[in-house]
Amino acid sequence: MVALLTLIPGHARRHQVSNTMSNDPSSYVRIPQRPPTSQEAAWIRDIVLANPDWADVDLGNLHVVAECGCGCRSVVIEEPPQPQNPKFLGHQGLVGEISLGINVDGKEDVISVLLHFAEGSLSLLEVVWYNFPQPIPATWTEISRHISVGR
Numbered sequence: 001m002v003a004l005l006t007l008i009p010g011h012a013r014r015h016q017v018s019n020t021m022s023n024d025p026s027s028y029v030r031i032p033q034r035p036p037t038s039q040e041a042a043w044i045r046d047i048v049l050a051n052p053d054w055a056d057v058d059l060g061n062l063h064v065v066a067e068c069g070c071g072c073r074s075v076v077i078e079e080p081p082q083p084q085n086p087k088f089l090g091h092q093g094l095v096g097e098i099s100l101g102i103n104v105d106g107k108e109d110v111i112s113v114l115l116h117f118a119e120g121s122l123s124l125l126e127v128v129w130y131n132f133p134q135p136i137p138a139t140w141t142e143i144s145r146h147i148s149v150g151r
C-alpha cells in the first residue's frame, strides 16, 4: 500500500485539500489508538493557542487513530463523543497552520503543519512536505516558525 501511494503523483497536493479522513481514505492507515507524540502535541498546542476561537477550548485527551501511509506524519485525531468546540458544529476548516523553516544537512527547506477541525473537534494534523515523493526528513533543525490561524 505504501509503495502504491508513492507512485501516485499529486499525493501531497491532495493532502492539502483534504479536510477529513473520509475525503482521502486510501492514504490513512488505522492504527491502535495512541496519545499524540510530544512533537504532535506541541504543534497542536501552538496552533490552538494562537487561534482565539480555540485557545480556551478544553480539548480533553486527544487520541491519534490513523496515520498517513506515505510517511509524511499526517495523523487523524479521534472524534470525541462530545464536540470540543460546539460553536463549530456543522463546520469544518482550519484551526491554523505552522510554517516551519528547517535546515536539513545544511539545506534549507519548509514544512507546513495544518490543524483541521470537523464538526467542532480537531480532526486532522496534516504535515505537508513540498518535496514529495522524497521522504520527509527524520530530523531537522528548526530555523524559523510562523503561525497563522483560520477563521
Ligand SMILES: [Zn+2]
Binding pocket: 015, 027, 068, 069, 070, 071, 072, 073, 074
Ligand atoms: Zn502522506
